[in-house]
Amino acid sequence: MDQQIQIFDTTLRDGTQGEKVAFSAEDKLRIAQRLDSLGIDYIEGGWPGSNPRDMEFFELAGQASFDHAKIVAFGSTCRAHTPPEKDRNLALLVDAGTPAVAIFGKSWLLHVEKALQISAEENLTIIKDSVRYLKEHDKEVIYDAEHFFDGYKANPDYTLSTLKAAEDAGADVLVLCDTNGGTLPHEVSEIVNEVGKQIDAPLGIHAHNDCELGVANALSAVQNGCVHVQGTINGYGERCGNTNLCSLIPNLQLKQNYHCIPTDNLDQLTAVSHFVSEVANLNPDIRQPYVGRSAFAHKGGIHVSAVMKNEETYEHIRPQQVGNSRRVLVSDLSGKSNINYKAEQLGIELEKYGDKVPEIVQKLKQLENKGYQFEAAEASFELLAKKMTGAWEEFFTLEGFRIIAEKNISGNSRTEATLRIKVNDQVEHCAAEGNGPVHALDKALRKALIKFYPEISEMHLTDYKVRVLNEKDGTGADVRVLIDSAKRSDSWGTVGVSHNIIDASWQALTDSFSYYLAKQAKNIHQKEAI
Known part of the structure; x- marks a missing residue:
C-alpha cells in the first residue's frame, strides 16, 4: 500500500495573508466544504483570537458537517510569564471547538532573544506548557516550529531542543517551517534527514515560496521522512505564497505513488483550484502547472499534430487525471468533451440531450469570450443548459x-x-x-x-463581487458580477456580464432566484412521486 501523507490546507488562514486575498466567513465555509469533498485531511480555518471573521467561521463550521476533514484552529504558544490556563489565546483555541489545533512556537534563538526577549530556557517552558495544556483538553496538537530551518542552520542543538520540548509534552505532529522561504531543497533534505534520527514524533513541512521552491522543498521533506505537508490552494499566502497544493498533491500521488487524497477525487483538483480563485475574486493563473488553463494547451503545429496522435508526445500526464482538459489553440477539437466534462462536474446530465451538446458548446464559447466564467457560478451554467435543451419553464419575466x-x-x-x-x-x-x-x-x-412563491423568504444573498474585465476602458469597461446565495447550508453561485453594472447584477440576481425556485419545484415533484 502507498504511504499515506497527511495534507493540511491553510488557504483559509495563511492563504488570506497574501496580497489581495480576502474571504468572508461564508466564503471560508464554502471553501472548507469543497476541500472536504476533495479529501483534504486538515483545514486550518484561522486564528480565533485575531478577528471577528475567524470567530464567525468557527461558529459556522461547528454547525456544518464534514465527511473527511478535521477543522483546525490556529494560534501561538502562551505568553511568557503567563500560565497556559490563564492565557487568552489558548482559551480561545479551546473554545473554538475544533478537534485539532495548530500552535506555533519559536525555534530560532534570534527570535527568542530579540523578538520575545526571553531566555532560551523560558521559551522551552512555554512550548512544553502550551502543548501539554491543549492535550489536557483532548485536542490533537499540531506544533509548528516557526523559522525552523533558519534556526537549525544557526544553532542546531537549540532548535532540536524546541522540538523535543513539544514532543515530550505530547504533540501529535511536529511541523518544520521554512517561514522566510529561503531554504534550498538540498538543505531541506539534509536537515529533515538529521532531525528524523533524533525525533520520534511524526514530522511535517510548512514551506514558503520566496525562492519559488515551496513545492520542491515539500517534496524533498517528504522524500526524507515527513508524513504531513502544509500548503494552500493555488499557492496563496504571504509575500510569494505557500506550497501550492494543486502542484504538490499530483506530484506526490501521480509521480511518486504516495497517497494524499482518494484517487477518485484527484480529477476534482482543477475545479477546486478555479473555485477558490473565483471566490477570492482573483484571476486564475492560466500557466499554473496541472490545473492552469494553459497547462495542457497546444499551439505549435508539430506539437498539435503529434499530441492528437499520441498524447504522451507532449503531455506528462493525462489532463483528465487532475480534471483539466487538452486545448488545441489553432483549431479547438475538444469543445464537445469540455462541455460534457463541465456538465459532469456540476452534476448536470446532458446524455439525453446529445444532439444539443454542439449548440451548448458554441454558446458557452461565445459567453466565455464575453467574460462569463462558470467555475463559481454553477447555478447559471445549469440554467443555461436547461434553457438550451428545452427543459425549462420561466417562473417570472421582466x-x-x-x-x-x-x-x-x-x-x-x-x-x-x-x-x-x-x-x-x-x-x-x-x-x-x-x-x-x-x-x-x-x-x-x-x-x-x-x-x-413564499418559499423565497428562506433564501438570502451571502456575497456579491464585481470584477472589471477590460481595465483599459476605465469606467466604461465590461464587468462580471458573481452572486452567492444560500438556504441554510445549501449554497449556489450565479454570474452576469455587461458593460452596465446594474444589468450584470440583474442577470446574476434573477439567475439566483430562478435556480432556487426550480430546485424547490423539483423537490416538491419528487416528494409527490413518492
Whole structure:
C-alpha cells in the first residue's frame, strides 16, 4: 500500500495573508466544504483570537458537517510569564471547538532573544506548557516550529531542543517551517534527514515560496521522512505564497505513488483550484502547472499534430487525471468533451440531450469570450443548459425596472428600485428602497415574488463581487458580477456580464432566484412521486 501523507490546507488562514486575498466567513465555509469533498485531511480555518471573521467561521463550521476533514484552529504558544490556563489565546483555541489545533512556537534563538526577549530556557517552558495544556483538553496538537530551518542552520542543538520540548509534552505532529522561504531543497533534505534520527514524533513541512521552491522543498521533506505537508490552494499566502497544493498533491500521488487524497477525487483538483480563485475574486493563473488553463494547451503545429496522435508526445500526464482538459489553440477539437466534462462536474446530465451538446458548446464559447466564467457560478451554467435543451419553464419575466439614486446637500444618499414583473400572466408592480441599486432591486424582486412563491423568504444573498474585465476602458469597461446565495447550508453561485453594472447584477440576481425556485419545484415533484 502507498504511504499515506497527511495534507493540511491553510488557504483559509495563511492563504488570506497574501496580497489581495480576502474571504468572508461564508466564503471560508464554502471553501472548507469543497476541500472536504476533495479529501483534504486538515483545514486550518484561522486564528480565533485575531478577528471577528475567524470567530464567525468557527461558529459556522461547528454547525456544518464534514465527511473527511478535521477543522483546525490556529494560534501561538502562551505568553511568557503567563500560565497556559490563564492565557487568552489558548482559551480561545479551546473554545473554538475544533478537534485539532495548530500552535506555533519559536525555534530560532534570534527570535527568542530579540523578538520575545526571553531566555532560551523560558521559551522551552512555554512550548512544553502550551502543548501539554491543549492535550489536557483532548485536542490533537499540531506544533509548528516557526523559522525552523533558519534556526537549525544557526544553532542546531537549540532548535532540536524546541522540538523535543513539544514532543515530550505530547504533540501529535511536529511541523518544520521554512517561514522566510529561503531554504534550498538540498538543505531541506539534509536537515529533515538529521532531525528524523533524533525525533520520534511524526514530522511535517510548512514551506514558503520566496525562492519559488515551496513545492520542491515539500517534496524533498517528504522524500526524507515527513508524513504531513502544509500548503494552500493555488499557492496563496504571504509575500510569494505557500506550497501550492494543486502542484504538490499530483506530484506526490501521480509521480511518486504516495497517497494524499482518494484517487477518485484527484480529477476534482482543477475545479477546486478555479473555485477558490473565483471566490477570492482573483484571476486564475492560466500557466499554473496541472490545473492552469494553459497547462495542457497546444499551439505549435508539430506539437498539435503529434499530441492528437499520441498524447504522451507532449503531455506528462493525462489532463483528465487532475480534471483539466487538452486545448488545441489553432483549431479547438475538444469543445464537445469540455462541455460534457463541465456538465459532469456540476452534476448536470446532458446524455439525453446529445444532439444539443454542439449548440451548448458554441454558446458557452461565445459567453466565455464575453467574460462569463462558470467555475463559481454553477447555478447559471445549469440554467443555461436547461434553457438550451428545452427543459425549462420561466417562473417570472421582466416587464421593466427603474433605479433612482439621489444624494442631497447634507450628504445623505437614497436608492429606490421600481419593478414590474409578470408571473402566470399577472403583472406585479413593486418598489423598494435599499442601501444601493442591487440591494433595492433584490428587495423589490422579493416583494413582487413572495405572494406567488413564499418559499423565497428562506433564501438570502451571502456575497456579491464585481470584477472589471477590460481595465483599459476605465469606467466604461465590461464587468462580471458573481452572486452567492444560500438556504441554510445549501449554497449556489450565479454570474452576469455587461458593460452596465446594474444589468450584470440583474442577470446574476434573477439567475439566483430562478435556480432556487426550480430546485424547490423539483423537490416538491419528487416528494409527490413518492
